[in-house]
Structures are given as C-alpha cells and as structure tokens.
Amino acid sequence: MEAFINYILQFGNLNSQQIDLIKSKAVVREIKKDEYYHEAGKVPREVIFLTEGIMRVCYYNNKGDEITKYFIEENNFLADVNSYNQEIPSTEYIQAITPCTYLVLSKTAMKDLSMTIIEWDTIVSKITAKGLAEKVNKISMMMAEDATERYLSFLEKFPNVANRIPLSYLASYLGITQSSLSRIRKNIR
Structure with missing residues (x-):
C-alpha cells in the first residue's frame, strides 16, 4: 500500500485524511500465473495498481496470432483508459505472467474520490498522461x-x-x- 500512496504523491499533494480515504477505497487482490485479469469484449470497471508481479497486455491480430503489446511491472497503474472512460468493450487481454498482487479502485471508488478530494482528477490526469507518454515512447523507439x-x-x-x-x-x-x-x-x- 505504501508504494501505491508514494506513487500517487508524485503527482499531487494530499493530506493524511485524503490518503486514508484512498487506502480505504483500494482492495487488495491476487491472481495466479497465466490467469487472465481481463478479457477482450468486456467493459473494464476498475483501475488497478500492480504491487507484485508482471502482467502483459495482448490482442489477437486479423490472422489469429497473439501479439504482446506491452508488459506492466510492479508499482504501475494498469487500465484500458479508452474502454474504461467510454464504457465500451476492450479489444485487449490482460494476463498475469507471474503470480500477481494488485490494488483495485472500482469505478465507484474513483467517482467517490473525485467528488471528495479536490486534487484527485488532476492527479489522475497526470498519471494518465505519464502512462500514455511512456507507451508512445516505447512504440516510437521500437519502430x-x-x-x-x-x-x-x-x-x-x-x-x-x-x-x-x-x-x-x-x-x-x-x-x-x-x-x-x-x-x-x-x-x-
């Protein structure tokens, strides 16, 4: 939980009551190696912060080949931002490559935090922007x-x-x- 809070604090200032509220909204879950956390065709209803393990995001191309888009390691958020925000089915699968432990913030929890913590939406925007920039940098360098x-x-x-x-x-x-x-x-x- 500390790594989670420290990560968030890189993007904004929060007082102890706000931190306690965030902690109270986060639920700890585990998933076994090779299990799928999320499957294509489903609408994502939560955002996760990976505390232990590695997950991969993959999809199937038009030939039926499984393609790995990227890997997420410890101390990073993971969400299909487009599908989550627009409430549309995802085209990606998310699989645990190792046994994983993660924190879940449900859509309801995210709304509650947004309505309670003035700085929350700004923090989320900064985290999202950082994640998208990292994704673009990975892809453009590989090309x-x-x-x-x-x-x-x-x-x-x-x-x-x-x-x-x-x-x-x-x-x-x-x-x-x-x-x-x-x-x-x-x-x-």
Whole structure:
C-alpha cells in the first residue's frame, strides 16, 4: 500500500485524511500465473495498481496470432483508459505472467474520490498522461530499431522483467519469432 500512496504523491499533494480515504477505497487482490485479469469484449470497471508481479497486455491480430503489446511491472497503474472512460468493450487481454498482487479502485471508488478530494482528477490526469507518454515512447523507439537493438533496449529499460517472462511473449512483444530471439541472445553472449 505504501508504494501505491508514494506513487500517487508524485503527482499531487494530499493530506493524511485524503490518503486514508484512498487506502480505504483500494482492495487488495491476487491472481495466479497465466490467469487472465481481463478479457477482450468486456467493459473494464476498475483501475488497478500492480504491487507484485508482471502482467502483459495482448490482442489477437486479423490472422489469429497473439501479439504482446506491452508488459506492466510492479508499482504501475494498469487500465484500458479508452474502454474504461467510454464504457465500451476492450479489444485487449490482460494476463498475469507471474503470480500477481494488485490494488483495485472500482469505478465507484474513483467517482467517490473525485467528488471528495479536490486534487484527485488532476492527479489522475497526470498519471494518465505519464502512462500514455511512456507507451508512445516505447512504440516510437521500437519502430526505428532492428530486432537486436529492440532486444538490447528492452534489457536496458526493463532489466528486472526479461528473466521473469516466457521467451515467446518477449519475442511477440519485439515483433520477431522465438527462434530469431534465441539467435540474438546467443550472438550477444
């Protein structure tokens, strides 16, 4: 819970009563490795903050191939912002790659916090903007790099993730085959 509060406090000032209110609205949940937290076709009704573990966001392309969009590691928020805000079905799946523990803020809790804490909407906007900027930066950098550079960049940006996820998911994320990833890893060593 402390990591959650510390993360929020990076984006605004809150007093102890406000912090206590936020803590009271957050529900701790766990999910087992390989289980899906969210499935495409469903409308997201909550926002989560991952406290332990790694999740991946993926989708199926028009050929039926499963594509990993990105990974979320500890101490980060996770939400399909577009589907959540517009209350429309998501096109993405969210899967636990490792056993995960996370905090849930329901849509009702988010509305209550918005109505009670003057600064809340500003904090949420700043967190959302940061998350979207990070997503864009990841994608634009990957577009300009070859497969080896993408892999090395991934290792540099996510040193704690690479050894905790299956190679098939990493290869999908990098946009290469698993055998290509194995060759790249072999050549780097």
